[in-house]
Amino acid sequence: MKFTISLLLCASMAFAQATADQQAALQRITANSLKGDVAFLASDLLEGRDTPSAGLNIAAEFIAAQFRRAGLEPIAPDGSYLQTASMVVQTSAPKGHRISLRGGEKDIVLDEGLLVRNEAALQLKEEIVWKFDAESLRKSTPAELKDKVIVLETLPMQAARQLQQSAAKLIIIASRMPSRGAAGRIVDKSRPSYGPIVSVESAELRDAIHDLPTGRTQMLADIRLAAPEEKPFQASNVVGILRGSDPELSNTFVLVSAHYDHLGISPREGADRIFNGANDDASGTASVIEAAYALGALKQRPKRSIVFMAFFGEEKGLIGSRYFAGHPLIALDKAVASLSLEQIGRTDEEKGPAIKSVRFTGQDFSDLPTMMRPALEAAGVKIELDDSERSASFFARSDNVSFAEKGIPAHTLCVAYVYPDYHGLADHWDKLDYTNMETVVRGITAGLLSLADNTASPKWNKDNPAAARFAK
């Protein structure tokens, strides 16, 4: 046993010890090159890189140019660095909806103030109405919700996802809050569509369903929902690969990514309306770019291939990374680890200054952080361990989860989870600590290299229930 442990230690020490070739490559990452990338991506000209927008597309072209500079191999079907997705923005029609319910104490007609979330027009006649409450909803299987018209008094938040994925014909929520207009939402039509949900603030409806027992009711529904308005658009993930050198392991992959989109322009009046998103996530994007540029110079490539990616649509619900996971340009079952880089430049973390340190979301979900530790520490970067609940709470909030759901040990790595201008208008490029960032990005890149050179691959921690569900 002891013997095995000391062998393992030796192995990780060996990975920590960068060769002269690797040292020279890491030196190519500099504070000024990171600053140049961030200042451009976060400039007002790009108008906050909303998905979709012209600013987003300019950013994509810039990142592709940097991947070209690094010498990465393009792997999109058309031989470019851009994996272009066709999507639509759907906005629910403001009018033309009608719900009528018969068979209760009195007939109810709802045709105003409806908040409709639908992907297509819907017409139903004399449908049986089923009532659920939080409890009965939690206990039901998807098959029990399938093809039903369902009324609910309120929507328990945890049930939202279950409901969306159920194949119910229609879900009607008697909300206690007035319905706000629905903003446009992005729909990937290559994915299965979600069933329609209508939320309406109506005391009449609430009263009518309040006293009903759960399950099948005496009510019948006639429904008409107008089709949403659709605006098609295209957006691109930027992808390049550094082929590994080992005849077998080069067919396996370490993934590293950042999202290059942000929140666009604020609808509120003001002198500064642009969400520049310098730290979130021009900093992660610059880190991916400069890591690629550094490793592109290696004379001795690592054993495994490294895939560098920049995703659109993270702020709109991880849309770009989910698109890649659904339409992968590599064999995803051969990906051994995935790192998403977020918020790498600001050191003013709410828990205190974060100097020469990184944090992993879901820090104890897998042994990936432990495997990267020797290389990080050799570069002067320590892993900051938060309380495990705080670290876990950020796990599902970034692109890493798109890959975790495919069974790949996948974490997001940041310097600060939370900093003062997070999702604010003042997330500007001149507030980042580029000297610290240089050290940190060199460390991350060394860590990435150590993963790509390691014949062992990271494993989920199956003792942790939150992580075990990703293990395949």
Ligand SMILES: [Zn+2]
């Ligand atoms: Zn982000």
